[in-house]
Amino acid sequence: CSDELFIRPLSLVLSAAVRKGITEAVARAFKDTRVKAVVLCGENGKFCGGADIREFAKAMSGPPLVPMIHAIEAGEKPVVAAIEEMALGGGLELAxxxxxxxxxxxxxxGLPEVTLGLLPAAGGTQRLPRLTGIPAALDLITTGRHISAQEALKLGIVDRVTEGNAVEAAVELALSVVGRPLAPRRLSNHATPLPADLDGVFEEVLVQVKRRARGAMAPVACAKAVRAAAELPYSRGLECERELMNTLFTSGQARALQYCFFAQRAAGKWSLPNGARWDNSRPRAVHTAGVIGLGTMGRGIAVCLVKAGISVVAVETEEKQLDSGRRAVRGMLERDAKRRGVTAPLHMITFTLSMQQLRDVDLVIEAVFEDMALKKSVFAELSRVCRPNALLCTNTSGLDVDELASVTDRPPLVVGMHFFAPAHVMKLLEVICGPRSSPETVATAMTLGKRLGKVSVAVGNCPGFVGNRMLKLYLDQAHFLLEEGASPEQVDQALEEFGFALGIFKVADLSGLDIGWRVRKAAGLIGPDVDPKFPSRHRQGRRYCPLPDLLCEQGRLGQKSGRGWYLYDSAGGKEARPDPAISSFLQEYRLRYGISARRITEQEVVERCVFVLANEGFRILEDGMAAAPEDIDMVYVFGYGWPRHRGGPMFHAAQVGLATVLQRLEFYHRQNPDIPHLQPSTLLRRLVGARSPPMQQWKQHIRSINSQL
Ligand SMILES: CCC[C@H](O)CC(=O)SCCNC(=O)CCNC(=O)[C@H](O)C(C)(C)COP(=O)([O-])OP(=O)([O-])OC[C@H]1O[C@@H](n2cnc3c(N)ncnc32)[C@H](O)[C@@H]1OP(=O)([O-])[O-]
Structure with missing residues (x-):
């Protein structure tokens, strides 16, 4: 506090104590005749991350944000926000x-409230449009995207950008504006600049938000609140903002999205049964990495690594694959660099046919064909070539990581790093902790994932790990529903209505139906013993649906062959159209097996597909393959297109009510006794017996703690 200036540091979030502090300090500064201007800055070089999300679940205490910000704006002394590192949500509204x-x-x-199922309800939806105009405000508020200081300057959100000390620059500005009229600086006084085609702008945004997050309430409410800024005076717009916020605030969607915020952060806090944890195990530094195999996965992984500043040696076995891999990787890096207006870091990757080139790398990620024998030969070779302390990672999507470790000279340095296609886009990384993976190895893989911009989730080593183990059962249900009378488009529509970005059959077509076909062949589910004309509907003691195998035999492999569960304009075509041939194929199939098609409701589709996911999630917890339900949910949200506003399969089960989930599973299992995965898991039964405790307590109900994590 000097004679002319009052500086008040904030902590990261606007908790009740911080709001109280600001309210009192600003009032004091306004009253103190020696103070001519005020600068608000953050503690530890961070301006503000917004309202304290943890407070949302409690009763409101401390001064509310809206009047606090209003008092600052209405003050008779200039107040300057010194924005270091971030101004997000309520933090930007304060600014x-x-x-x-x-x-x-x-x-x-940015105003990321929409990602928490909310809207910027401290005047943000009313002040920002008055400053930037409607289109820019709609973009920022409905997407929640963060922008750079330079973009904020272009949009007029900040008055100055400095490479130096932002607080000093703010002080300088504050002193230079003392005595200037403040009325023109009060955004609530401004008229909102309107675009020529106001209706058109809003219609387009509504189409976009509905496409981006099907069924999500917050983006639509955000657009409505901005519309109020276009059509109403500030005070009435503020009322509208408050009403919309009240609807969102208590919604299940807001709870789910806020749960995801914390679950995502909790997933990084891994621990192993031997006591090693995220906070007591040091990761190794990774400067150079090898990638083996330049198929779809290897290319994406190489791009991620290079973009994170890691030098890559990419290895292929044949010149032709190497060439096409090189072209694809360079193309991806160049397109990304162009978009960001920087030079593509092509010098950071070398392409080779020789494994010998991997001798100096810190870590290798193997991304060859999903075949145990092939992977074993690669790992044995890596043992010979790489330096003794190099980490060996596999991108397998479900094979036994420990079996791979056993062919190396360094099992503790072997770990799974399961990326999801396309690897440079998808956020999930499953880190598979083999029984012999060392804490340092796990810490390195988890930290590397974070550096690559991924949400890393530590999982145990079982077939399919967490994600694909659950996916298999979800897919099975969808196939069984086709046998019983549904069509692919009916199943997909129900799942998309639920909120999935794409229905399961569209996803299957996109990924290629031959992938699962190969896996089923390797598992002995298809083979010489199976009559190709009349395959049995039972294998290995349980119901089996041969429909996808029959489709593959017809050459219908999905998008890439122009035909799969849907019809496409051409091979590689994107637009999925229902195919009458599939409808007759299903009718013939049911006729052949004497199945009479029945009417299947949307409710049955969603319950069977979604509850079976949660049911397997409970088994995964019992088996100790995931440390917490939050981890399972993050795998589904970030890797499998699960609608974020429904929190994840485990959160959804808790929201619906565990007793209801149990009862519905029992019902479907009674109808289908030959589908063992519809049988409720022991943990689900036990939790219902214990009156459905909150998710944080589920672990206490696992009888034999056999954690692999
Ligand atoms: C009336 C309505 C007003 C308003 O419109 C509503 C809002 O403002 S809604 C809010 C709008 N604002 C947002 O949506 C911003 C949300 N926050 C973020 O995007 C990032 O956390 C941030 C960029 C700030 C820092 O990233 P980073 O450096 O990678 O660090 P990190 O991510 O690991 O976080 C570190 C620790 O801080 C915790 N924590 C963080 N923020 C909050 C919070 N607001 N609250 C509570 N806690 C929060 C976080 O959980 C973690 O805790 P822990 O126990 O150590 O695990």
Missing amino acids: LGCHYRVAHAKARL
Whole structure:
């Protein structure tokens, strides 16, 4: 506090104590005749991450945000926000209530409330459109995207950007504006600049938000609140903002999205049965990495590594594959660099046919064909070639990581790093901790995932790990529903209505039906013993659906062959159309097996597909293959297109009510006694017996703790 200036540091979030502190300090500064201007800055070089999300679940205490910001804006002394590192959510709304804003060049700004199922309800939906105009405000508020200080300057959100000390720059600005009129700086006084085609702009945004997050309420409410800024005076717009927020605030969607926020952070806090944890195990530094195999997965992994500043040696076995891999990787890097206006870091990757080139790398990620014998030969070779302390990682999507480790000279340095296609886009990384993976190895893989921008989830070593183990049963249900009378488009529509980005049959067509076909062949489910004309509907003591195998035999492999569960314009075509040939194929199939088709409701589709996921999730917890239900949910949200506003299969089961899930599974199992996965898991029964405790307590109900994690 000096004679002319009052500086008040904030902590990261606007908790009740922080709001109280700001309210009192600003009031004092306004009253103190020696103070001519005020600068608001953050603690530890961070301006503000917004309202304290943890407080949302409790009763409101402390001064509310809206009047606090209003008092700042209405003050008779200039208030300048010094934005270092970030101004997000309520933090940006606070800055918008200040008369001037200075940002550090590296700061990020945004209104991410929509990602928490909310809207910027501290005047953000009313002040921002008045400052930037409708289209820019709609974009920021409905997507929640963070923008750079430079973009904020272009949009007029900040007045100055500095490479130096933002607080000093703010002080300088504050002193230079003392005595200037403040009315023009109060955003709530501004008229909202309107685009020529206001209706057209809103219609287009609504189409976009509905496409991006089907069934999500918050983006639609955000657009409505911005519309109020276009059509109503500030105070009425604020009322509309509050009403919309009240609807969202208590919704299941907001609870689910806020759960995801914390679950995502909790997933990084892994621990192993031997006591090793995220906070007591040091990761190794990774400067150079090898990638083996430049198929779809290897290419994406190589791109991720290079983009994270890691030098890559990419290895293929034949010149032709190497060439096409090189072209694809370079193309991806060049397109990305162009989009970001930087030079593509092509010098950071070398392409070779020789494994010998891997001798100096810190870590290798193997991404060859999903074949145990092939992978074993690669790992044995890596043992010979790589330096003794190099980590060996496999991108297998379900094979035994420990079996691979056993052919190496360093089982503790072997770990699974399961990326999801396309690997440079998808956020999930399953880190498979083999029984012999060392804490340092797990820590390195988890930290590397974070550096690559992934959500890393530690999982145990069982067939399919967490994600694909559950996916198999989900897919099985979808196939059984076809046998019983549903069509692929009916199943997909029900799942898309539920919120999945794509229905399961569209996903299967996209991934290629031959992948599962190969896996089933390797598992002995298809083979010489199976009559190709009349395959049995029972294998290995349980119901089996040969429909996808029959489709593959017809050459219907999905999008890539122009035909799968749907019809496409051409091989590689994207637009899925229902195919009358599939409808007759299903009718013939039912006739052949004497199945009378019945009417299947949307409710049955969703319950069977979704509850079976949760049921297997409970088994995964019992088996100790995932440390917590939150981890399972993050696998599904970030790797399998699960609608984020439904929290994840385990959260959804808790929301629906465990007793209901149990009762519905029992019902479907009674109808289908030959589908063992519809039989409720022991843990689900036990939790219902214990009156459905909250998710944090589920672990206490696992009888024999046999954690692999
Ligand atoms: C009236 C309505 C007003 C308003 O419109 C509503 C809002 O503002 S809604 C809010 C709008 N704002 C947002 O949506 C911003 C949400 N936050 C973020 O995007 C990132 O956390 C941030 C960029 C701030 C820092 O990233 P980073 O450096 O990678 O660090 P990190 O991510 O690992 O977080 C570190 C620790 O801080 C915790 N924590 C963080 N933020 C909050 C919070 N707001 N609250 C509570 N806690 C929060 C986080 O859980 C973690 O805790 P722990 O126990 O150590 O695991």
